[in-house]
Amino acid sequence: MRRARWLGAAASAGLLLALVPGAATAAQPVTAGAAGSAVTAGTARTVTVGWSAPVAAVTPDGAKAYVGVIDDDSGRTTVLKVVDTATGAITTRLTLSTAPWTYVGSLAVSPDGTRLYAAVGTSRLVTVDTADDTVVADVPIPDQPRPDGYVPGTVGSLVVAPDGAGVYLAQRGPQQRYGARPGRVLAYSTAARAFTASLDLADFGVGSIVLRPNGQDAYVTTAAGLVHLATTPTSLTTVRTFTEGHGAGGSAVLGPDGSTLYGIGGSDSDYIVDTATDTVTSGFHFAPGHGSLRAPVISPDGRRLYVVSQNSGIMGPGTPFPPGPYYSSVILSYDTEAGALVPAEAVYPPSVGLTSTLSLGPDGRTLYLAGDISPTVGVRAGLDIITR
Numbered sequence: 001m002r003r004a005r006w007l008g009a010a011a012s013a014g015l016l017l018a019l020v021p022g023a024a025t026a027a028q029p030v031t032a033g034a035a036g037s038a039v040t041a042g043t044a045r046t047v048t049v050g051w052s053a054p055v056a057a058v059t060p061d062g063a064k065a066y067v068g069v070i071d072d073d074s075g076r077t078t079v080l081k082v083v084d085t086a087t088g089a090i091t092t093r094l095t096l097s098t099a100p101w102t103y104v105g106s107l108a109v110s111p112d113g114t115r116l117y118a119a120v121g122t123s124r125l126v127t128v129d130t131a132d133d134t135v136v137a138d139v140p141i142p143d144q145p146r147p148d149g150y151v152p153g154t155v156g157s158l159v160v161a162p163d164g165a166g167v168y169l170a171q172r173g174p175q176q177r178y179g180a181r182p183g184r185v186l187a188y189s190t191a192a193r194a195f196t197a198s199l200d201l202a203d204f205g206v207g208s209i210v211l212r213p214n215g216q217d218a219y220v221t222t223a224a225g226l227v228h229l230a231t232t233p234t235s236l237t238t239v240r241t242f243t244e245g246h247g248a249g250g251s252a253v254l255g256p257d258g259s260t261l262y263g264i265g266g267s268d269s270d271y272i273v274d275t276a277t278d279t280v281t282s283g284f285h286f287a288p289g290h291g292s293l294r295a296p297v298i299s300p301d302g303r304r305l306y307v308v309s310q311n312s313g314i315m316g317p318g319t320p321f322p323p324g325p326y327y328s329s330v331i332l333s334y335d336t337e338a339g340a341l342v343p344a345e346a347v348y349p350p351s352v353g354l355t356s357t358l359s360l361g362p363d364g365r366t367l368y369l370a371g372d373i374s375p376t377v378g379v380r381a382g383l384d385i386i387t388r
Helices: 013-016
Strands: 041-052 052-058 062-068 078-085 090-097 103-109 113-118 124-129 134-140 156-160 166-171 184-189 196-200 206-211 217-222 225-232 233-241 251-254 260-264 271-275 279-282 290-300 304-315 324-335 353-362 367-373 381-387
Touching: 041 062, 041 078, 041 217, 041 367, 052 090, 052 103, 052 353, 052 381, 062 103, 062 113, 062 381, 078 113, 090 113, 090 124, 103 225, 113 156, 124 324, 156 206, 166 206, 166 225, 184 225, 184 233, 196 279, 206 251, 217 251, 260 290, 324 367, 353 381
Parallel strands: 103 156
Antiparallel strands: 041 381, 052 062, 052 367, 062 078, 078 090, 103 113, 113 124, 124 134, 156 166, 166 184, 184 196, 206 217, 217 225, 225 233, 251 260, 260 271, 271 279, 290 304, 304 324, 324 353, 353 367, 367 381
C-alpha cells in the first residue's frame, strides 16, 4: 500500500517505484486469497497479474476485476485472472488458450454483472458466469475473409447491450506485410450463443465501439471516420459515417445518458459529438503537451473524463534496470462542464508504464489501470488500483 502520487510529483520518480510487497499470486484453482487491507482514498496498490499484455474489466459493483493476460510461462498460456478489488488477492485462474502468444483483445462485463465476455485472439469469444467464475460458452469467431497470405485482424473492442441480449465486436482488417483490408463489426446473440451478423467497414484501422443506453445505436471509431450503426442482436446497419473535419481514429467514450460522445483522436483531432443529431459540436485539443492519449473513461455523473497519456523513452546505463525502452503513464482528469484539464486531479500510477486498459469503479473515484510494468527486470504485467 502506498500514497497515490498526484501530477505535481516529479515524473522521473514515477518511473522507478517498486511493486507493492506481497502482491497476490494464484494457483489453479484458487479458493481463497490472502487477506489485506482495503484501498482507501488517496492510496494505490499494484497486483502483479502475469507476464505481459494484460487487459482488464471491472464488475458494475466494483467487487471484482477480470484480467486477461499472458501468464508467467514465456508466452505459452493465456489466462483470465479474477482479482478481489478490496484485498488485491487473485481468487480464480482460468486457462483461455495454450496457443503461444495469444492475446486477449478485449473484455467486457454485462451491465447486470452476470456475464464476462472475452475476445481470445482472433478466433474465439468466451463467456464466463461471474457468479462462480466458470466458462459457460466458448464460440468460434467467424473467420475473416481475406486473400492468401493475410492474417486476421485483432478484436480490439467489444461492448454488451444494456439488456445483455447482444454483444458487438470491433475487429481490425486482415493484413500482411505490405497491405491491409477493411475491418468489420460482428454481432453476437447471447440467447443463441452464435454470431448472427457481420458488417464490413471502410477502413482497416478500427478503434473502439460504444453503445448508447437504448442498445440500438453503436459508434465505431475508424481511420476513415466515426461510424454510426443501428444494432440488434441479429442485424447491423450503417446509419452514417462522419467526421466533419475531425479525425475519428483512436478511442471514444459516451456520457452516462448517451447524449454526448467524446472522441480522442490525438493531435488536434479530438472531438465532441451530439448523438441526437450526429453533429460534431466541438473540436478541441484534449491535452496539449502530453503524449499519446488512450483508454478514455467517464465518471458516473458525467462530470469527469479520464484519459491516459502515454510516453516512452530509453533507459541508459547507470540505473538498476537493463538499458532499453521504458514507458510511463499519467492519468489525466478533464472537467466536462468547464471544458478543461484539472491538473490537481491527475495522477502517476504506481507501477504500470505501458497501458492497455483503464476502468473506473462505480464510486467514480477508483481507477483500475492494466498494463506492463516499466521499467523492470524482465517483463511483468500489473493491475494498479488507485483510489482518488
